[in-house]
Amino acid sequence: MGMIMGHDAVGSEFARESNDGQIAVRALLSAIVDSSHDAIVSKTLDGIITSWNGGAEAMFGYRAAEVIGKSIRLIIPSDRQAEEDYVLSRIRRGLRVDHFETVRQRKDGSFLDISLTVSPVRGAQGTIIGASKIARDITERKRFEREREQLLAQEQTARMRLNEALKARDQFIAVAAHELRNPLNVLHLTLQLLQRACRDPQRSAQALALAEKSQLHFDRFASLVDRLLDVARARSGNLDLYREDLSLSGLLVEVASRFKAERPDILITVETGPDIRGSWDKLRIDQALTNLISNAVKYGGDKPIAIAAAADAGDAMITIRDRGIGISAPDLPRIFELFERVAPGSEGGGFGIGLWITRRIVEAHGGTLRVESEPGVGSTFTVRLPMNARSTD
Ligand code: ADP
Helix, strand or coil: CCCCHHHCCCCHHHHHHHHHHHHHHHHHHHHHHHHHCCCEEEEEECCCEECCHHHHHHCCCCHHHHHCCCEHHHHCCCCHHHHHHHHHHHHHHCCCCCEEEEEEEEECCCCEEEEEEEEECCCCCCCCEEEEEEEEEHHHHHHHHHCCCCCHHHHHHHHHHHHHHHHHHHEEEEEEEHHHHHHHHHHHHHHHHHHHHCCCHHHHHHHHHHHHHHHHHHHHHHHHHHEEEEEEEEHHCCCCCCCEEEEHHHHHHHHHHHHHHCCCCCEEEECCCCCEEEEEHHHHHHHHHHHHHHHHHHCCCCCEEEEEEEEEECCCEEEEECCCCCCCCHHHHHHCCCCCCCCCCCCCCCCCHHHHHHHHHHHCCCCCCEEEECCCEEEEEEEEEEEECCCCC
């Protein structure tokens, strides 16, 4: 606004005209300031507000009459008061503060993001007498930026999870291929021996012994193929349930006795109380319980396993508790993912399909599968099955 004119140097006519001009320009500038959507404020070197335009009134909620004569610190949040010391120190040295992005507080206590430009104001003698500041509301922009950052972070997490899933699947393919190859080798060998046995009957005993031994490999082969078929069915949402009236206690005892026969060295207890009946798919529930108990055996460190069933709030609640290696907190959500094996390569380690399919089976019955675990202490898996069918199948 440097329009100060030397009155001595001009004629009175001109002086009057330029005076008029000055007044017109001042009025124009004042109108511009007033109509601006930006907050335009001036203050003394001590931070006392000397002018406050309409933009500032709208932005901060204070009327000009309320704040003129008061400290600008009024709109500075308590944890940002040091910013004013910094701004004033620059102004006193004749320096500007340009597009400083910060936060200010409205009269109603809410916060807004602003971009601030503060410049020194010089008096007639050129000395700095105060500062003018222009604040622009950038709340919308900041919100947009935050949303974009959030979206980017979400996208990155999704991409990371996808990569992990792909890695898990590749590992699974490698393990599964290996598992499928073994029985084929055994089959090949058995056939060769049988051929020789045809020519040399003395070898037939040897061939038969090998054929018997191979049975184990074929069982594993068949179970892997079954599991793969299950995954394919469950993935396409075709996990059909064949409900029948089922005694859960009877089923639990039946499943547990299979494991007891297989692993007589492990103490497996079943506590069922009064019989619990419901309309469930026997084969699928058998499969789910088998998966959970086989994990308890696999990861239970040969320590006792406690299986219990009870009726609870309209649900059959089954718990399978082991005292084995346990699962660390970060691994807990992962164990239900397809092909996830927390301890791959561990003794008898599987394919990371069991818990995934178990959860699908339980959920198809309208139930839930939860786990509580502590590394070195053990794990408890809890299945809840509604006794009155409210299935999602
Ligand atoms: P797997 O066929 O590999 O056992 P699951 O889906 O049944 O696949 O289990 C996924 C992973 O969860 C296992 O590889 C194992 O690391 C962990 N896990 C499952 N049950 C238990 C348990 N009772 N104790 C400790 N870890 C377990």
